[in-house]
Amino acid sequence: MxxxxxxxxxxxxxxxxxxxxxxxxxxxxxxxxxxxxxxxxxxxxxxxxxxxxxxxxxxxxxxxxxxxxxxxxxxxxxxxxxxxxxxNEMKDSSKEQSDLACKRRRLDTTETKGNEGLEPFAAIQHPVANLKELHLYDNKIGNVCLRSLAAVLHHLPCLKKLDLSCNSIRDADLASLATSLHHVPSLQFITLCNNPITEMDIKDFAQTIPKMPALKQLNLVPYKTAHLDDTASTSISTMLTRLPALERLNLTNISMQDAGFRDMVTAVEERSVDLKLLYSEHLVPRATTGSIQLCGDGPEDGNYDIFDLCSDDETSSD
The missing domain is CATH 1.10.533.10 (Death Domain, Fas)
Incomplete structure (x- = not known):
């Protein structure tokens, strides 16, 4: 028995x-x-x-x-x-998740709930070479749990997709995650949508994230509207120089002032890789430049515009 x-x-x-x-x-x-x-x-x-x-x-x-x-x-x-x-049950459960991750390319704990204040990743004590995707959507992940994840990222060298949407991530621990991202150089997709992050959190994340040569998509969408001053917006523009492969940046539900937003548009213009910039139209100043073309339908259909960087010779397509 x-x-x-x-x-x-x-x-x-x-x-x-x-x-x-x-x-x-x-x-x-x-x-x-x-x-x-x-x-x-x-x-x-x-x-x-x-x-x-x-x-x-x-x-x-x-x-x-x-x-x-x-x-x-x-x-x-x-x-x-x-x-x-x-x-002991919680420790055993964390170990089972770790063992499962060792055997699978994709780990999805969507809506398992209840991880806030816990350290479920502490059981990952050895490299997990096979894990490519980590989906932690709606898990009540708070700062303690996020620090636990950041501490073991060096054991996930092949991770390509990280979904932390709809959790309780906020404050300085978002920057602690950014600091640890250099351990996952293959990461291509990060989503932090619908977390209670603030202007300062976004600014710290943008200033802290290291050069990530493989990152193609970054979704940085706060649960409540965040209001960025020009300095915070400029930190995002500077961040783009460390993300050379980025193709899609989602900044919906973030307001920006005129100078900071135009600085960001200029940074997008100067990139050698086409970049789609998603933002809430009613939260930013109107901006049109020679090589950035309006491709979205406005706030009635999704509450954001899509700006697509276009070269002089050809127009990029979805």
Whole structure:
């Protein structure tokens, strides 16, 4: 029979609670409306715990409800065991993800939720040569988790696609990610859409990102509108010189002042590689130059314009 630490703990608690503790357990679970009274009144402790698990109230790596219940009935010893078990489950889960990554070219943890404040990448202790794509869309990734990822990027030398959209990324730790990107020279795609990043975060990221010869697409779209002054806009223009292969830069939901935006347009003009620049039309000044052509349909269809760099001899196409 496969080892099941949870069931071992549930059984151990059930066998060692005295009658008064079992009565308190039932009363608390009923009084707090955690489970229906009709079920709890006839159930023993083991059955109550199993029902909590069945109703997904005791999720993998999170036994805080169980620990709280045990403390309510005065069993701090078992509450501490439950918390230790939850911590071990989270470590085991992280290791499984790492082992899976070692075997796969693409790792997609989209909408698995619940990683904010954790370090799920800490288990990656050796190079993962096969991993090409890492999709972490909508995982509640916060700054602690982002630092954990940045610390192991040197183990992902062949990574080509990194999706960190719809998370909780903000503040200086975005720059810590940028600082570590030199470990993944093959990276071609980065998306940071719909994160609570600010003007300062964008500026720090642009100033910190190293030269990345393979990067083709960068999506830097804040959850709420970010207002860049001319200095911050110029930092993006300077960033473009370190991204020689960039073909698409998404800056929608970012407002810019006249001088900074025109400086960026000039930087796009001077590139040797065609670059599509996406931005929110109503948030930037109107700008037209000789070699940049308006290709989008305006804010009615997607709320952004697409500017496409065109050479003197031919017009680039999608």
């Amino acid at each position: 496969a080892e099941n630490p949870r069931q071992d703990l549930f059984l151990d608690i059930s066998q060692n609670l005295v009658d008064a503790e079992i009565r308190d357990l039932r009363n608390y679970v009923i009084g707090a409306k955690i489970l229906p009274a009709g079920f709890v009144e006839k159930a023993n402790a083991h059955q109550i715990f199993n029902q909590l698990e069945k109703q997904q109230k005791l999720k993998l790596g999170d036994l805080s409800l169980l620990a709280n219940i045990l403390r309510k009935i005065g069993r701090n010893d078992y509450a501490e065991q439950a918390e230790e078990l939850a911590e």
